[in-house]
Each structure stands twice: as structure tokens, then as C-alpha cells.
Amino acid sequence: MVNRFESLVCANCGRNYPTDTHSRCAKCNGILSAHYRLDGGFPTGGAQRGIWQFAEFLPPVREQNIVSLGEGWTPYVKAANYGRKIGLGNLWCKLEGCNPTGSFKDRAASLGLSLAREWRKRGVFTASSGNAAAAVSAYSARAGIRCLVLIRDDSPASKLSQITMYSPVLLRVRNLFESRSALEAAIEQTQLAVPDWLNHFIWAPFNPLLVDAFKTIAYEIALGREVPDYLFVPVAGGDLLFGLYKGFQELREMGRLDSLPKLVAVQGEGADPLVRAIEKGLDTVPDTEPPHTVAGALSVNFGAEYPIVAVRGTGGFGISVSDEEILRGQREIARHEGIFCEVSSATALAAISKAVKVGRIERDASAAAILTGSGFKDYYPIVSEASKIPLAESVSSIPRVLHAILDARADAARIN
Ligand SMILES: [Zn+2]
Structure with missing residues (x-):
């Protein structure tokens, strides 16, 4: 198998960067994006299952350095009962809660820790509201690489309990996600305090290579039976949304798809800076007031421009849903389909229901929800x-x- 990775380049000005760059373009502040050779078709088989089936479309990692717990190839199931209830005939759910630590973040943690091993790094570092912390801690434990996690002070006990089992160096930071500058300052202070130990894998706010781990969700959907007309995606930072966009674009370029699904960015009312920016037609995301939403993993009041690019590039839209709508969605998908998803994931279901009701999507269209995490993640x-x-x-x-x-x-x- 030949790896197709070519280079890490600025999506704006085209400048080249070393593969372990974790920042934006030094020249123009554009986001960095990995380029791959997309000739030669798309593989449908392969010895590996999970995200590593697509290893040739990921940054190069030798097989002996792959850190895996069997992530990826999560179930993609039709939700006919729930669809009937909300008036949509063709509704699908991607069950990312079935990943090893219970969320979609495992895909990026597997890639991130594999790269850490490939590059002989000694320690990894992340800042997280909970799911990324659990994923990075678990995969670090498996890789035998030290791990430090900054976590928000109001993370739910159910998430903290899981993270502590993996025994990372764990530090709660008050108001960690209060603003982009607070987060960036926390990351900088940590790096200054322990510079030689934590020398790799700074996740938040953006890691240009790890986005490619989320492409594999698009690949899996395309290799399955049904690429939906609309794909509803819960958004905090927007890496997942952007990764999906990149994946579908690559599939189109390789001749596997005629048209991209319309990507819909979903946030909770009271924590929806991205949705507001999209609705106003802005190219950047202004900060909003302190966030309030029952969707804890999406509790942000700042955002970035790259998810806007994904939404506009597919003809999608942004939509916010209330706490009441989110909790109803979580309850009804469990009651009618047997799916227990994280409350933050239920934003996608609530948004589909709302979009059908107000006529933003046609009743004969097909739609899918990325259910990002397991209900066991945050059951308070x-x-x-x-x-x-x-x-x-x-x-x-x-x-x-x-x-x-x-x-x-x-x-x-x-x-x-
Ligand atoms: Zn640039």
C-alpha cells in the first residue's frame, strides 16, 4: 500500500509547512491542510478494519507504530421509527458512541498517538471538555506515552470518572474555555512550564493533521449504502464538520460521489456563535456572551471560520436548538430506536426534527445525524x-x- 500524503500546506496562500506544525500559517493566518494524491481510485477492501483501512489517505505512519483500539466503522443505522415520528421517511444515524472510549474523538486520538510514536515523541497534551480528554488519555495509555490534560472545571462527574481511570496528569482549569484567548493562554502557560516533556499533539483549538481522522466517517458513509442529502453535525470547534467536508470532497475528486451532502452545523441555543455567524453571512465568528446549553460538549462562545467554509461549500446551513428540544430528541431516539446517545449528540436529532417542521429540509429528502458520543458520557x-x-x-x-x-x-x- 502506497501512502498518498503529499504535503501540509496553507489552504489560503499555499505555503508549505513541516508535518508536525500545530499552528496556523505564519504568513497569512490561514488554516493548514494536508494534501493527498487522489488519482488511482478509492480502495474498497484492505486487511485492516476501522480507520486504518484508509491508512493511505492519512498522514504516513508505519504499521508497527499504529496505536489502535479498533476505532471506526461505527454502525450506520436507519432510524425509521423516529423518522416517521418527525415526518421524515429516510433518516440515518451514525453511532460514534460505539467507539472504544465512547466518542468520535477516538478516531483522532488513534491517529494522534500513532503520529506521536512515529515521531518518537515523549509526551502528549490536550485541552478538552471531556471526550477528547478521555480519548487521548486512553490511547496514550495504550501507546505508553505520557499524557497531560487540561480540563474545564465544570466537566460532568461521569466524564471525569472515565478519564481518571486512564491515569493521565490531569489539571482542572477554571474558565478554560471562557474565550479563545483564555484557552490559548492556558496552552501557552502549560508549554512554558513543561517544555521538554509535553512536546507534541496540542489538540485545541486546531490540529491540521488530526482533522483527517474525521474524514474516515465520510469514507465509511460513502462505502455504505446511503449518502444522505443532508448531514447534521453537532459543532463546538468544528474539526469534525471540516473533516467530513474534506472527506466528501476527496471522494468526489476520486469519482466516488457525484455531489456532496449538504452539511448542517448544529449548536445549542445560548452557545451558538457559529450558527449566528452563518446566518449573518459573516466570514469570521465573533465571540458571543458566556455559553449556556444543556449540550455540555458544545458549550462554547467562540469559533473559527473553517466550519463556515464547509457549510457554504456544500450549500448547507446552521441551526440552533433549545435545551428542551435537545432533551426531547435524546429521549425519543432512545424510546423509538433503542439508541442512547450523549445529550450533545441529540442536538443533531433535535435539529433535524426542527428543520423538517419549519420546512428547511424537504420531507422526501434523506438526512443523517452524526451521534458523536454515548449516552453514558454525560447522563446528569x-x-x-x-x-x-x-x-x-x-x-x-x-x-x-x-x-x-x-x-x-x-x-x-x-x-x-
Ligand atoms: Zn498562508
Whole structure:
């Protein structure tokens, strides 16, 4: 297998950069993007499963340096029951919660730690609201490479519990994601404090090579049965959205796709700087007020321009959804399809429902939601439900309590 990587170049001015560059273009501040040779068709087979099936379209890593837990090739399932409920005949869900640590970030962590090994780095470093921290910590443990994680101080206990199991050096930082400048200052301070140890893999706010790990989601969808007309993507930083865009563009260039799905950027109301910028037709994303949304992984008040490029380049749009709509989406996809997704992932479902209702997408169109994480990631919002479950105080009281439950459900069904 021949690797197709050519160079890391500024998408704006075309200047070349070394492959381990983690910043923007020094000359024009443009984002850097990896270029690949796209002649010679697209592979449909390969010995490896998961994202490494597509290794020739990723930055070069020798096989012995690949750090993998079996990430990628997550289920892509039709959600006919939920689709019928919201009035859309053809609805699909990509279940990224099925990745090894429970979120789509595993794809990038696998690539990032493999590159760290390939480049003989001693330590990795990330700043995260939770899912990236878990993924990087897990893959670092597997790679035997030291890991330091800056985490926001209000991350849910369910996420922190998982991260601590992997034993990274973990530091909570108050107001870490308060603004882009706060995040950048935190990253800089950390690098200054431990310069020789943490010398690789600075994830936030943007890592130009790791975006390519998210391309593999586009590849998997294209190799499957159904490329949707619309693809709804929860957005915080926008790496996932941009990676999908890059993947679909490459597929079109290789003759695997006639047209790109329209990419829809989804955020929570109260934390939607990108959606507002798109709606105003801006080329940059102004900061907004401090974020408030039940979608914890999407709680941002700043953004970048590259997701705008992805949305515009496909004829998509941006849409915000309320806490109530998000929680309803999370509950209904579980109730009607058996899918327990992270509350932040449910923004995509809420957005599809809303887009159908207000006529932003046609009822005979096909749509898909990237469900970025598992429901086990962040279950605080529904933990209160446990106290509402009826209790049989003794074995002998089971029939009485059970009939009361079934009668109540029958009544509810009649009303609905
Ligand atoms: Zn440039």
C-alpha cells in the first residue's frame, strides 16, 4: 500500500509547512491542510478494519507504530421509527458512541498517538471538555506515552470518572474555555512550564493533521449504502464538520460521489456563535456572551471560520436548538430506536426534527445525524428520572405495582 500524503500546506496562500506544525500559517493566518494524491481510485477492501483501512489517505505512519483500539466503522443505522415520528421517511444515524472510549474523538486520538510514536515523541497534551480528554488519555495509555490534560472545571462527574481511570496528569482549569484567548493562554502557560516533556499533539483549538481522522466517517458513509442529502453535525470547534467536508470532497475528486451532502452545523441555543455567524453571512465568528446549553460538549462562545467554509461549500446551513428540544430528541431516539446517545449528540436529532417542521429540509429528502458520543458520557440531566421509577416494596407487591404501571401507560397512550 502506497501512502498518498503529499504535503501540509496553507489552504489560503499555499505555503508549505513541516508535518508536525500545530499552528496556523505564519504568513497569512490561514488554516493548514494536508494534501493527498487522489488519482488511482478509492480502495474498497484492505486487511485492516476501522480507520486504518484508509491508512493511505492519512498522514504516513508505519504499521508497527499504529496505536489502535479498533476505532471506526461505527454502525450506520436507519432510524425509521423516529423518522416517521418527525415526518421524515429516510433518516440515518451514525453511532460514534460505539467507539472504544465512547466518542468520535477516538478516531483522532488513534491517529494522534500513532503520529506521536512515529515521531518518537515523549509526551502528549490536550485541552478538552471531556471526550477528547478521555480519548487521548486512553490511547496514550495504550501507546505508553505520557499524557497531560487540561480540563474545564465544570466537566460532568461521569466524564471525569472515565478519564481518571486512564491515569493521565490531569489539571482542572477554571474558565478554560471562557474565550479563545483564555484557552490559548492556558496552552501557552502549560508549554512554558513543561517544555521538554509535553512536546507534541496540542489538540485545541486546531490540529491540521488530526482533522483527517474525521474524514474516515465520510469514507465509511460513502462505502455504505446511503449518502444522505443532508448531514447534521453537532459543532463546538468544528474539526469534525471540516473533516467530513474534506472527506466528501476527496471522494468526489476520486469519482466516488457525484455531489456532496449538504452539511448542517448544529449548536445549542445560548452557545451558538457559529450558527449566528452563518446566518449573518459573516466570514469570521465573533465571540458571543458566556455559553449556556444543556449540550455540555458544545458549550462554547467562540469559533473559527473553517466550519463556515464547509457549510457554504456544500450549500448547507446552521441551526440552533433549545435545551428542551435537545432533551426531547435524546429521549425519543432512545424510546423509538433503542439508541442512547450523549445529550450533545441529540442536538443533531433535535435539529433535524426542527428543520423538517419549519420546512428547511424537504420531507422526501434523506438526512443523517452524526451521534458523536454515548449516552453514558454525560447522563446528569436524566439521573433524576431514577427516583420516578415505581418501587415494589416486597416481592408480593409486584403484581399490584406492575398493573398500576401498565394501566398508567395505557392511559398515556390513549391521551397521545
Ligand atoms: Zn498562508
